[in-house]
Structure formats: structure tokens, C-alpha cells
Amino acid sequence: MSSAPSLRLSPAPQQGTREYADVDRAQLPPDVAGAGASIGAEQADATTSSPTASAVDAYLNSKILHPSFGADESLARGLQRADEEGLPRIAVSPQQGQFLSVLAKSIGAERILEIGTLGGYSTSFLAKALPPHGRIDTLELEPKHAKVAQANFLDSDLYPFPQIIIGPALQSLKKLSQPEEGAYDLVFIDANKDQILEYFLEALRLTRTGGVIVVDNAIRQGKIILENNTNEDINVSGLRKLYDWVEKDQGKTVLMSAIQTVGGKSWE
Numbered sequence: 001m002s003s004a005p006s007l008r009l010s011p012a013p014q015q016g017t018r019e020y021a022d023v024d025r026a027q028l029p030p031d032v033a034g035a036g037a038s039i040g041a042e043q044a045d046a047t048t049s050s051p052t053a054s055a056v057d058a059y060l061n062s063k064i065l066h067p068s069f070g071a072d073e074s075l076a077r078g079l080q081r082a083d084e085e086g087l088p089r090i091a092v093s094p095q096q097g098q099f100l101s102v103l104a105k106s107i108g109a110e111r112i113l114e115i116g117t118l119g120g121y122s123t124s125f126l127a128k129a130l131p132p133h134g135r136i137d138t139l140e141l142e143p144k145h146a147k148v149a150q151a152n153f154l155d156s157d158l159y160p161f162p163q164i165i166i167g168p169a170l171q172s173l174k175k176l177s178q179p180e181e182g183a184y185d186l187v188f189i190d191a192n193k194d195q196i197l198e199y200f201l202e203a204l205r206l207t208r209t210g211g212v213i214v215v216d217n218a219i220r221q222g223k224i225i226l227e228n229n230t231n232e233d234i235n236v237s238g239l240r241k242l243y244d245w246v247e248k249d250q251g252k253t254v255l256m257s258a259i260q261t262v263g264g265k266s267w268e
């Protein structure tokens with residue numbers, strides 16, 4: 001995707017206000033790319049003759065991470081905490097996280113559901129996009145991951161505070177009803193890949209008409225086009241079932257767009 005969606009926030013930025021202009025990047029955490037750096041992004045190198053996707057990610061991180069979103073120091077601390085606790089480095093990138101914030105804000109999301117919490121990095125981007133009366137529920141299999149996420153949410157002082165539901169996501173989803181306040185506006189699916197279609201169908205049940213369901217890792221280095229993928233590390237069968245389902249749906253239920261992205265996290 002070569003577009004760069006951005007969202008006009010209110011109030012309008014004025015010259016010299018801390019909100020946008022004059023953010024002193026020196027005050028930000030060391031390479032807030034940071035977040036990016038800890039998940040393998042290269043430094044942006046202005047002298048390189050052959051830019052890489054990772055270097056471009058690092059450059060973008062240095063330019064467009066918002067002080068209250070991607071450049072929030074507590075998010076970088078959260079990634080560090082996850083590292084120290086031995087969690088795998090498989091969180092969304094800072095750019096992807098901030099994209100989730102843009103998306104949630106642009107649809108005026110008030111209720112968000114996430115499948116796959118890990119250390120709560122993406123959860124935090126989503127929670128930060130909610131109004132104070134909003135709600136975010138996040139499903140996680142591993143109690144250890146949930147514990148780290150909980151610590152990170154406290155450190156970031158998130159409000160609304162995410163509710164973590166521990167257990168196999170499909171079981172949790174089956175027990176979940178649409179929130180009393182109304183159906184979810186946005187669902188982010190980012191857990192085990194073999195059950196993506198099941199998660200998607202549950203998400204459809206729990207989402208309002210016009211709501212948005214985001215499925216991460218939709219391309220898997222292009223392996224989705226391989227019918228007989230033998231690489232067990234990159235499970236594409238769940239994704240292929242999802243795309244087959246959308247094909248059969250013939251546009252009756254969903255309007256889907258799949259975006260091939262590159263960046264510090266490769267071709268996803």
C-alpha cells in the first residue's frame with residue numbers, strides 16, 4: 001500500500017503548541033523507532049543507495065510517531081518489559097500499531113475486541129484511540145503474556161483499561177455476547193493462524209453492521225498463494241479458508257480489502 005492515511009485530530013494544531021509542532025524528538029525515548037528497533041528495524045540511513053523496507057520504517061518512525069501514540073515512552077517500556085520476560089518479538093510494528101489507532105479513531109470506535117494480546121502492544125494503540133467511555137476486550141491464551149500485558153497497561157495508565165480474557169480464544173469467543181452498550185465497532189485478529197476463519201465468523205457475530213474486522217498477517221510473505229504450503233512455520237491454511245469463505249460470500253456479508261505491506265516485519 002503506498003498511501004499514508006492520517007487523521008485530523010481536534011483541536012487543530014497551532015504553531016508552537018506541544019500537540020504537534022515543535023515536538024522535541026530529543027525528548028523521545030532513544031530511537032522510539034525504538035519500538036521498531038527492538039523488533040529488528042534497521043536505522044534509517046540517508047546515505048544508503050539501496051533503501052530497505054526496515055530502514056524506511058525507521059525513518060518513518062523518526063518522523064510520524066505521535067507523542068501520545070507510537071512515541072509514547074510507556075509503549076517502548078512495554079516492549080522492553082515483554083523482552084525481559086522472554087515473550088516472542090511478534091508484536092505489530094509501531095507503524096502498524098499507529099495505523100490501528102488511525103483506523104479506530106476514524107470510525108469513531110467505542111468498543112474494540114482483540115484476539116491475541118501478547119504483551120499488549122497493539123492493545124495499547126487501540127485503547128489509546130478510544131474515548132473515555134469506550135471499552136476494549138482482549139483475548140489471550142497464555143497467562144504469562146496476560147500478566148505482562150496487564151503490567152504494561154498499568155504502566156501506560158490506559159483509560160479505558162483493557163480487559164484481558166485468558167483462555168483459548170475460540171472458547172472465550174463462544175461465550176462472549178455483544179457488549180450491552182452495543183456491538184463491537186472494531187475487531188483485531190492477531191493470534192494463532194489456523195483458526196482465523198473461526199475467529200472471523202465469531203467477530204462477524206459480535207460486530208455491528210458497518211464495523212471493521214482487521215486480520216493481521218494476511219499475506220505471509222506471499223505463501224498464501226501456495227496451495228500446498230509445506231512450511232509449517234508459516235501456516236496459511238487458516239487464511240486461505242478465510243479467503244475461500246469471502247469468495248463464496250459473493251459480497252453478501254463483507255467488503256474486504258487485503259493490503260500487502262512491507263516494513264521492519266517483512267512482507268506481511
Ligand SMILES: C[S@@+](CC[C@H](N)C(=O)[O-])C[C@H]1O[C@@H](n2cnc3c(N)ncnc32)[C@H](O)[C@@H]1O
Binds near residue numbers: 119145
Ligand atoms: C502475534 S501475537 C499477538 C501480538 C499482539 N496483537 C501485538 O501486536 O502486540 C499472538 C498472540 O496470540 C496468542 N495465542 C495463540 N494461540 C491462541 C489461542 N488459541 N487463543 C488465544 N490466544 C492465542 C499467543 O499466545 C500470542 O500472545
